[in-house]
Amino acid sequence: MVREFEEEAEVVIAQEQWRCYVKIHRPHCYDLDVYFAHSDLAFEARTIEREQIQLFDTHRLPKNLIPNLKWLIPMALGKEANFNTPVLIQEVDAPRAVQ
Numbered sequence: 001m002v003r004e005f006e007e008e009a010e011v012v013i014a015q016e017q018w019r020c021y022v023k024i025h026r027p028h029c030y031d032l033d034v035y036f037a038h039s040d041l042a043f044e045a046r047t048i049e050r051e052q053i054q055l056f057d058t059h060r061l062p063k064n065l066i067p068n069l070k071w072l073i074p075m076a077l078g079k080e081a082n083f084n085t086p087v088l089i090q091e092v093d094a095p096r097a098v099q
Contacts, residue, residue, distance in 0.1 A: 001035045009045035009053055013037045021076055021083040024068075026091040033086070036076035 001018040005011060022034040047053045056062065058074050075081065 001037070005037075008049055008051070009042075010048055011041050011045050013039045013041055019083050020086045021081075022072060022087045022089060024089045024091060027093060029091075029093075034072060034076075 002012065002015050005013060017037040017039055018035050019037065020033050020035050022032075024030075024032040024034065043055070045053045058077060061070060061073065075087075
């Protein structure tokens, strides 16, 4: 995460500040580890790659977000949550229509 965030935003946040808080698995498709770090250095982030870096109030997230980000982002910001062990999410394949 340290390397990825530096490459994408030109900001270095120390490894010990990053926390993997969710692991998502979709069979035969992907495994995704989701990280967060609480740091004021995020305000120094700037766009380096194609993806634009923008700051939003969590109550005013854009409507065109990937659906799971609408709950993953607020979850990462929840101070009462204990993420010593990441939340494990097992997605299921949607049933395919029979033709």
